[in-house]
Structure formats: structure tokens, C-alpha cells
Amino acid sequence: xxxxxxxxxxxxxxxxxxxxxxxxxxxxxxxxxxxxxxxxxxxxxxxxxxxxxxxxxxxxxxxxxxxxxxxxxxxxxxxxxxxxxxxxxxxxxxxxxxxxxxxxxxxxxxxxxxxxxxxxxxxxxxxxxxxxxxxxxxxxxxxxxxxxxxxxxxxxxxxxxxxxxxxxxxxxxxxxxxxxxxxxxxxxxxxxxxxxxxxxxxxxxxxxxxxxxxxxxxxxxxxxxxxxxxxxxxxxxxxxxxxxxxxxxxxxxxxxxx
Amino acid sequence: xxxxxxxxxxxxxxxxxxxxxxxxxxxxxxxxxxxxxxxxxxxxxxxxxxxxxxxxxxxxxxxxxxxxxxxxxxxxxxxxxxxxxxxxxxxxxxxxxxxxxxxxxxxxxxxxxxxxxxxxxxxxxxxxxxxxxxxxxxxxxxxxxxxxxxxxxxxxxxxxxxxxxxxxxxxxxxxxxxxxxxxxxxxxxxxxxxxxxxxxxxxxxxxxxxxxxxxxxxxxxxxxxxxxxxxxxxxxxxxxxxxxxxxxxxxxxxxxxxxxxxxxxxxxxxxxxxxxxxxxxxxxxxxxxxxxxxxxxxxxxxxxxxxxxxxxxxxxxxxxxxxxxxxxxxxxxxxxxxxxxxxxxxxxxxxxxxxxxxxxxxxxxxxxxxxxxxxxxxxxxxxxxxxxxxxxxxxxxxxxxxxxxxxxxxxxxxxxxxxxxxxxxxxxxxxxxxxxxxxxxx
Numbered sequence: 001x002x003x004x005x006x007x008x009x010x011x012x013x014x015x016x017x018x019x020x021x022x023x024x025x026x027x028x029x030x031x032x033x034x035x036x037x038x039x040x041x042x043x044x045x046x047x048x049x050x051x052x053x054x055x056x057x058x059x060x061x062x063x064x065x066x067x068x069x070x071x072x073x074x075x076x077x078x079x080x081x082x083x084x085x086x087x088x089x090x091x092x093x094x095x096x097x098x099x100x101x102x103x104x105x106x107x108x109x110x111x112x113x114x115x116x117x118x119x120x121x122x123x124x125x126x127x128x129x130x131x132x133x134x135x136x137x138x139x140x141x142x143x144x145x146x147x148x149x150x151x152x153x154x155x156x157x158x159x160x161x162x163x164x165x166x167x168x169x170x171x172x173x174x175x176x177x178x179x180x181x182x183x184x185x186x187x188x189x190x191x192x193x194x195x196x197x198x199x200x201x202x203x204x205x206x207x208x209x210x211x212x213x214x215x216x217x218x219x220x221x222x223x224x225x226x227x228x229x230x231x232x233x234x235x236x237x238x239x240x241x242x243x244x245x246x247x248x249x250x251x252x253x254x255x256x257x258x
Numbered sequence: 259x260x261x262x263x264x265x266x267x268x269x270x271x272x273x274x275x276x277x278x279x280x281x282x283x284x285x286x287x288x289x290x291x292x293x294x295x296x297x298x299x300x301x302x303x304x305x306x307x308x309x310x311x312x313x314x315x316x317x318x319x320x321x322x323x324x325x326x327x328x329x330x331x332x333x334x335x336x337x338x339x340x341x342x343x344x345x346x347x348x349x350x351x352x353x354x355x356x357x358x359x360x361x362x363x364x365x366x367x368x369x370x371x372x373x374x375x376x377x378x379x380x381x382x383x384x385x386x387x388x389x390x391x392x393x394x395x396x397x398x399x400x401x402x403x404x405x406x407x408x409x410x411x412x413x414x415x416x417x418x419x420x421x422x423x424x425x426x427x428x429x430x431x432x433x434x435x436x437x438x439x440x441x442x443x444x445x446x447x448x449x450x451x452x453x454x455x456x457x458x459x460x461x462x463x464x465x466x467x468x469x470x471x472x473x474x475x476x477x478x479x480x481x482x483x484x485x486x487x488x489x490x491x492x493x494x495x496x497x498x499x500x501x502x503x504x505x506x507x508x509x510x511x512x513x514x515x516x517x518x519x520x521x522x523x524x525x526x527x528x529x530x531x532x533x534x535x536x537x538x539x540x541x542x543x544x545x546x547x548x549x550x551x552x553x554x555x556x557x558x559x560x561x562x563x564x565x566x567x568x569x570x571x572x573x574x575x576x577x578x579x580x581x582x583x584x585x586x587x588x589x590x591x592x593x594x595x596x597x598x599x600x601x602x603x604x605x606x607x608x609x610x611x612x613x614x615x616x617x618x619x620x621x622x623x624x625x626x627x628x629x630x631x632x633x634x635x636x637x638x639x640x641x642x643x644x645x646x647x648x649x650x651x652x653x654x655x656x657x658x659x660x661x662x663x664x665x666x667x668x669x670x671x672x673x674x675x676x677x678x679x680x681x682x683x684x685x686x687x688x689x690x691x692x693x694x695x696x697x698x699x700x
Contacts, residue, residue, distance in 0.1 A: 068597055087605075095603035105598030109617050109694075118612060119602035171602055 013045035025074035052227035098168030158189025325660035352491015381433035394419035405482035491646035511580025587618030627687035
């Protein structure tokens with residue numbers, strides 16, 4: 001779906017500092033080769049949008065970045081730290097990389113406020129009062145401070161996803177990953193979530209977004225990546241990507257979703 | 259052409275059958291001739307049963323008598339509750355000396371007073387209260403039950419229990435009347451509210467040490483008459499065995515469940531093996547093993563009394579069932595919850611303790627309480643290996659000379675007693691479920 005509201009384009013805030021460096025990365029599920037020789041470098045402030053048909057490996061790719069999935073070959077270096085078997089490294093990287101899921105994955109037994117303060121208090125060892133203060137600030141930013149004392153089950157899908165974004169932000173991450181953040185939402189709610197994401201992009205956050213919201217991609221992306229069957233088939237700036245796709249597979253895909 | 263509804267349809271009241279008792283009766287019990295006949299017949303059967311039980315148990319029953327013969331003189335068809343009433347003390351305390359039952363009673367009262375603040379919303383520091391119960395109460399209760407000379411450890415723990423209990427009471431009062439914790443109240447009373455946090459902490463710590471020292475000296479002269487565990491019995495023994503087993507089997511079950519799901523092969527195999535072996539053996543076998551076989555394998559001079567062996571056996575047996583319940587709860591938690599927890603940087607224990615376990619245990623409340631009720635009833639099996647729990651006591655009434663052959667009434671009474679206890683547990687579990695489901699209610 002094309003969100004026509006986001007027609008303006010953001011200025012790139014990219015710098016030369018490498019945030020994510022993926023080199024010759026391969027992943028298999030059993031015998032199935034999901035990701036093939038992936039090379040990708042993301043600099044601080046860069047915003048990438050990844051799209052592609054289902055099963056192309058786009059979700060798996062970003063899940064590898066914060067070690068929710070293990071890769072078998074090649075290197076992933078996040079913020080200067082190499083991902084490997086070392087659990088300490090993994091825990092550290094996860095505190096620096098925020099992630100937003102298709103199904104929100106909020107903690108249903110905690111209130112919205114507790115969802116937001118849990119990480120800062122238990123992982124960052126922040127004082128409770130300070131954590132509540134920052135949590136409220138992030139809830140203002142996603143425009144639902146009045147829901148702070150409700151439980152996730154009492155909120156609409158769009159509100160839950162905004163809480164999920166605020167929960168990630170409350171850890172003050174350097175990178176934000178979004179795994180199809182609007183795919184489980186009603187059309188009416190997609191816009192409110194995308195608006196929050198655009199605002200986040202304006203602050204200069206490094207972002208990788210897996211999405212099929214092409215209007216959104218046009219607005220914020222520094223680069224759009226098209227994946228198919230475990231390969232990065234085409235990457236280009238959004239203008240050329242949409243108006244002038246080069247690979248035949250990209251053209252087919254764009255014809256189907258636009 | 260489009261069809262447009264301009265006016266909103268107004269809401270009408272629900273049909274009478276939904277809102278009034280009479281309407282409900284007419285729809286559900288008297289809707290046809292056949293249903294009416296069925297209803298009348300059923301009511302008659304219910305009347306027959308209830309009235310005969312009522313006549314036997316109350317109208318024709320004897321409540322005051324010195325022996326069974328007097329009961330018969332009073333009425334041949336009624337129940338002889340006098341036997342139960344005469345044995346009341348034995349049913350609750352077994353053969354515990356009458357002069358010492360105050361120890362058991364006060365331990366019960368202390369437990370209630372100690373735990374009650376956990377249910378009061380105005381009281382602060384609930385985690386500390388819960389920890390203090392678990393750490394100190396068993397020693398105080400154990401000493402009140404068993405008595406005798408105190409070892410150094412016992413001296414320290416009894417002192418700790420008294421101090422913790424007193425602080426808890428004060429904290430409860432502070433919470434109820436001034437809405438503060440004992441810590442804040444004390445600081446205010448001592449005039450230290452403007453002092454630095456470090457100074458405050460030092461003052462409080464000094465006060466605590468002082469209290470401890472004073473109580474320690476005072477309690478060292480306090481001796482409770484020794485009562486051998488062989489004289490424990492009745493409902494008291496049932497509660498001791500099942501209480502300890504309940505308190506230990508849940509945490510142990512959680513550990514076993516986590517072990518069975520562990521990624522470390524050794525831990526997983528050990529936990530699985532332990533669970534499967536204990537689960538495949540009847541409890542009565544485990545009890546006999548514990549009391550007769552276990553001492554054979556122990557080194558010379560190592561001696562545990564029967565009661566301790568029984569408690570360990572019941573705990574381990576029950577922990578295996580608990581482990582499977584907890585594991586079922588863990589299976590029900592979607593993978594996304596683990597991932598959500600990982601992405602905010604929580605490690606294994608943080609994820610389990612803060613995110614997964616609270617949800618899993620909440621889902622499993624009905625099963626956990628069901629298991630605890632089962633455990634309470636299972637402890638009656640110990641009467642077979644020579645411990646006189648409440649069932650053992652009830653059955654000995656019929657062997658007491660004045661009440662020879664009195665079988666029916668004690669068993670009916672025992673049944674009622676267990677029903678009251680178990681039904682209250684089940685009601686409380688329903689209440690707990692409702693209270694904790696606040697998150698999933700819309």
C-alpha cells in the first residue's frame with residue numbers, strides 16, 4: 001500500500017562511521033541456504049529499507065544483526081563488536097540495537113510504563129524514578145502518554161506498535177531494526193505508526209526497515225534493497241529504485257505491489 | 259443504487275429470561291410438560307437425600323456423651339458426634355502434650371500475622387516480608403514445635419525471626435496508619451530525615467544490630483519444653499508435612515522444568531531422568547523407600563528421623579509433577595516473548611524471571627493449585643507408615659475403648675474437614691486468577 005501522506009523527502013544524515021558491517025555472511029536452516037554471501041555496510045545515520053517477496057530472507061537478515069538468529073559463515077560487526085558465540089558480546093549488542101516486531105511482542109503481564117522501564121532498570125541499572133521519567137518522555141514522543149498505566153491487551157494494534165517502538169527507544173539504542181512493523185495492522189492504524197517512524201528518522205537514527213510501504217520507503221530511505229531467494233538483487237536510491245528498476249525480478253516485484 | 263440508513267437503531271431491553279430469576283426458571287426448568295415432570299422428580303430426590311442426611315446428622319444426632327453406649331441410649335439412628343468432639347484435641351494436635359499446644363497455636367498465629375501484610379495494599383516492602391518469612395519463620399516454628407536446648411544457629415535464627423517479626427508488625431502499622439515504611443518512619447522519629455543517605459543507612463544499621471543484640475540476650479534464657487516428633491500428629495502434622503512440601507516443591511519444580519528445557523545436555527538428561535523416575539513410582543512406594551530403604555544406603559552414624567525422610571520424599575515426588583506443570587506453562591509462552599526480552603538486552607535469568615515465569619505461572623494457577631490440593635490429600639498416606647496425621651487420628655477413634663467401632667462419623671467429619679480446606683484453596687485460586695488476569699482483560 002502506498003501512503004500518500006508522506007510525500008516529502010528527508011535529508012540524509014549519513015556519516016562515515018560504520019555502524020553495521022556484514023561481510024560474506026551465509027546462513028542455512030538445516031540444508032536450506034537462506035542468506036547467500038551477503039555484504040552490507042550501514043553508516044551512522046543511514047536509513048535502509050529492505051523489501052522482497054516472502055521467503056527471500058529479509059527478516060532473517062535483520063534478525064541476524066542482533067543475534068536472534070545465528071549465522072554460520074562470514075562476519076557481522078555491529079558498532080565495532082563482532083558477533084559470535086560470545087554471549088557477553090551478544091547481550092551487549094542487543095542493548096545497543098533496538099528491534100520492533102510485526103507482532104509487537106509487548107509483555108502482556110506488565111503495564112505500558114513497566115514495559116518501558118523494565119530494560120532501563122534491570123539492564124542499564126537506571127534508578128526507577130529516572131527510568132519512569134524517560135519512559136514518559138518516549139511515550140510523549142509516540143503520542144500515547146495517557147495510556148501509561150494500561151495493559152497492552154487494552155490498546156489497539158497501532159498503539160501497541162507505538163509502545164513497542166518507545167520500548168526499544170527507552171534503551172537508548174544506536175540502531176533500530178524494524179521487521180515488517182505495519183504488516184499486522186489495520187489500514188487505519190498504519191499511518192500513525194509510520195508517522196512515528198518518520199519522526200524517528202528525522203532525529204538521525206540509524207534504521208533498517210523491512211517493509212512493503214513504498215511511500216514510506218520513498219520518504220525516509222537513503223537506499224532501498226531488494227532481496228530475492230537469499231540474494232541482494234538490487235540496491236539503489238529510492239528515486240531510481242522505484243522509477244527505474246534495473247533487474248527484471250525487481251520490476252516484476254514492483255509491478256505486483258504498486 | 260446505494261442503501262443508506264439515516265437513523266440509528268435504538269437499543270431495546272433484553273428479554274425477561276436474560277434478566278429475571280422467574281424468566282430463567284420458566285425457560286430452563288418448566289418450558290414443557292416433560293421438563294416440568296423431570297424438575298419435580300429431581301426436586302423430590304434432592305429432598306429425600308437432604309432430609310435423611312439432616313435427620314441422621316443433626317435431628318437424631320448426639321453431641322454430648324461420654325461413650326458410644328450413651329449415644330445409642332439417646333438415639334439408635336442418629337450420628338454420634340460426641341466421639342469426635344471428645345477427640346477434638348487429638349485430631350488437631352495428635353499426641354502433642356496438652357500443656358505445650360500453645361506453641362503450635364502461637365506458631366500458627368505468628369504465621370498469619372507475618373503473612374497478612376502481603377495482602378494489604380498500603381504496606382511497603384512486600385518482597386522483604388516474603389523473604390523474611392521464608393528465611394526465618396521455619397526456624398522459629400520449628401523451635402516452637404520441637405523445643406529443647408538451642409544450638410548457636412538456632413539461637414541466631416530465632417533471634418532473627420523475632421526481630422524480623424517485630425519489624426514486620428511495626429512496618430504494617432506504619433503502612434496502615436501513616437502510609438510510610440518502617441524505614442522512613444524510624445528516620446523521622448530519630449530526626450535524621452535531613453541527613454545524608456549514607457548516614458541514614460548507618461544509623462538504621464546500628465539500630466538493627468542493637469535490637470539483635472538485645473533480643474539475642476533476652477531469648478537465650480527462653481526455653482520451650484522439648485516435644486519429640488513422634489508425638490506430633492493430627493491436622494497439625496498434616497499441615498507441617500504438606501506446608502513444607504508445598505513451599506519447597508514449587509521452587510524445586512521450577513528448577514527441574516528449566517533444567518528439562520536447558521540447552522546443556524547434562525542438565526537436561528539429569529532433570530528428565532529425575533522427573534521420569536519419580537513420576538513412574540506410586541507415592542506409597544516412595545514413602546516406604548524413604549523410610550525403610552534409604553537408611554540402608556546411608557553411611558554409619560548418619561541418621562534422619564522418619565518425619566524428615568517423609569517430608570523429603572513427598573517434596574521430591576511432588577516437585578516432579580510441579581515441574582511438568584511449569585513446563586507446560588513455559589511451552590504456552592510464544593517465542594516472541596523471548597525475542598522481545600532479548601532485544602531489550604535481558605539475559606537468560608532476566609528473561610525467565612521477569613518475563614516468562616510470571617506469565618507461565620499465571621497461566622498454570624489452576625493446575626498448580628490442583629496439584630497442591632492433591633498434595634494435601636496425598637499426605638494422608640503417611641498414616642500407613644506409622645505417622646498419625648489427621649486421618650490416622652480419625653481412624654484411631656474407633657479403637658479407643660469408649661468409642662469402639664465408631665467408623666462412620668470420623669470419616670464423614672474428615673471428609674468435611676478436607677472439603678472445607680480444599681474448597682477454600684480452590685476458591686482462592688479462582689480469585690487469584692481473576693486478579694492476575696487484569697492484563698488480558700479488555
